[in-house]
Amino acid sequence: MKVVRTLVAAGGDNAIDLLSKHVPELSKGRLKDAMSKGAVLLSGKPQKRLRRAQTALQAGQQLQLHYDDDLLQRQCADAVLISDQQQYSVWFKPAGMLSQGNEWGDHLSLMRFAEQHFAAKRQVFLLHRLDREASGLVLLAHTKTAAAALSKLIAEHKISKQYHIRVKGQLSDSLLQQGDIGLPLDGKPCLTRFNLLQYDAEQQQSWLSIALITGRKHQIRRHFEAAGHPVMGDPQYGKGNKDAAGLALQAVSLTFTCPLQRKAVSFNLPPSLLLFSGMA
Template sequence: MMTEPAQNTIIEQHINLDDVADLNDTNPLELLVQATGLSKQRVKDAMTKGAVWLSHGKQARPLRRKNARLRLGEELHLYYNEQVLSETVAKPELIADEGDYSVWNKPNGVWSQGSKWGDHCSISRLVEEHFDYNRQTYVVHRLDKAARGLLILAHNKEAAAALSAMFAKRTVEKHYLAWVNGQFPHDSITIDKPIDNKPAKSIVTLKEYDADKDRSLLSVQILTGRKHQIRIHLSSLGFPIIGDRLHGEPTQSQDLQLMAYKLDFQCPITGDKKAYQLKTWT
């Protein structure tokens, strides 16, 4: 009798389908149950959440259907991580549906993209779920998992290419809000400090100072798009963002107080001027 693996077990299982006898009489669910000792329910859950993959050569895709047809020359993969699969996140909020793309308010904790270990907490999968899986989604720019705010997703390949090119050319005005501890000493300051030996430029403006909590709300416009740019730049001034355990105080318990609150651009599909803004710190 098979027994369930212990909680938080990590299992990485690969099955070469050329080695499976009677391939036409089995399915991916049965193969993975037999190979791992996991229950059918756990394997089904992993499939639904994007932790089961089917590959042929260098191409791989998530496999979500328990009765999917299997072929010789393919390989079946399971990336089972109890902790990852048990994660839950808040649902993103739809700000605007423009047909070819949509604009969302991403909560903190939501990934911009999933991984081989699962995609159920990624913005693309959550958006597909919102539209009842009737639309494909393509990520055209990213926002840190720990950050919240405006994110655009395309719904066809043409829109994805056009929007990705727009972000690559830096023709989008991107504005963020960040809370930092203490009284920020500048009304406005431009930070021109390279990151990983690449040019990086941010314009930081003081919006308000909360004397009761001794903290400052800053508006930040980034003119480049380096990884963790705002977090690194503000930390370099001695004002790391509240909740930034990587570039600030590692023992903080608060969520990262960083929000992408405004996007302005000329739509590369229609030519119309577009502006999206979150009204308040939420």
Template sequence: MPEFHAQVIDPSIPAAELLKQQSSLSKQQIKQAMKKGAVWISDADSSHKRLRRVDKILKIGQQLHLYYDAQILGLQVDAAVLIADEGDYSVWYKPYGMLSQGSKWGDHCTINRWVEQNHPPQRPAFIVNRLDRAAQGLMLIAHTKSAASALSGLFERRAINKKYTALVSGSFPKELILDTAIDEKNALSKASLLAYESNTNKSLVCIEIETGRKHQIRKHLSGAGFPIIGDRLYGPDVDESSVNLCLVSTYLAFNCPITGLDKSYRLKDDYLPQVG
């Protein structure tokens, strides 16, 4: 994946033109990459941030960086759905494939960038909690740095009640406590049966987690013999490439650190995987 870097010597030369001189790309390609978060600018003090404005006035000594991957820049995702707007923050449904965090190669497929561009009135958007790219469900997006800090603190103190719904293979028991360590760290998940369909031998399961290890739910359920349908990392060696991961963050409840009010959000059943 090609990278292009350019030193600003003549500030009268626009960023797109300067990067065009360093690459074989057209100005239009560079402008699109800039819009999608693949162009960065760094100063002598080592600050490094995305550059989106084509008309930004450059300074001598700055450096431009273009990380161009046509495949990444060509990715598209389904729209996020607004669940609740609380002013200082909002609650969204993140669809399959949308990212919680961008990279130097772009951020146009991240939920915070999507919210910034599509949620009127236009406001900053800061990630509070994260979901895997393959997972779906509720995410909190803060619109001020102070709200982001306060809400993130709730997750750090485990002061948020979170529930997930998963469609798994097999006949799940009524309740199951999963406490197998993950990456040599304690991990605890509690799962309960919501529904079972004998014709498909699939179970709909509600999961609550006491810890937040990477891929905790996916690893715990697979390790217990109930892999999540569509899990291409921890599921069985069968071709289910046409099935998305059936794991959804369905419920969030907490005492709002901004208003002091108890808040709870639950996804409608329309967003849940079907057991039959």
């Protein structure tokens, strides 16, 4: 069931009563669950998620409900804190978890998971995204100063990100020697560099190490589909690459010079979380 509704409060309304009155097809229990999972937005500058059912509303305030029973019932594995640097932290985002929520909720998002982990005692700023189907390292900031400094590094391409992917087929010698794909995407130049980690002759699949020189949307997935070697388990790009294990794309390391500590840092996924066991 999907329900999308915009409601305007009269004087003296509280959130759950307003929702219950105007959305009779959903029980109060379901509405409270939707609120707790971030599916109710309160108008204002900025707009925010309203989670507390008994919140008193001022006349004229608007609530937006985006209820999707299927989405609200979904679950995924927990994120894992890899390194806490106080002003920023590095997390393992599992496959199936969003980097951040949307109007339909945020209970399956890394940002919400981090907020709850720190018991809302720290701000959480998302600095970059990782596709929902992918897993791996994501950097979060906890102060505006850290967010600005680290965002500047990202914009200047000064954070080195390494990925592992498993693709369909065996890459030709000429493609391996070339070692990069420079196909423009969305009318913009971009470059993906790679090298072979291992070829599985039995499965006819190749493990590759990837370095993104640019960061266009779905760049790795689109580049390797165009090269004739789609990423295994990709639900959107490629043919003949279905895999019940899911998308074989993982962000495995982040390396940069920390602008706060003024020293080189490197964060790597522990062997227990790596998809490519050959690196364990």
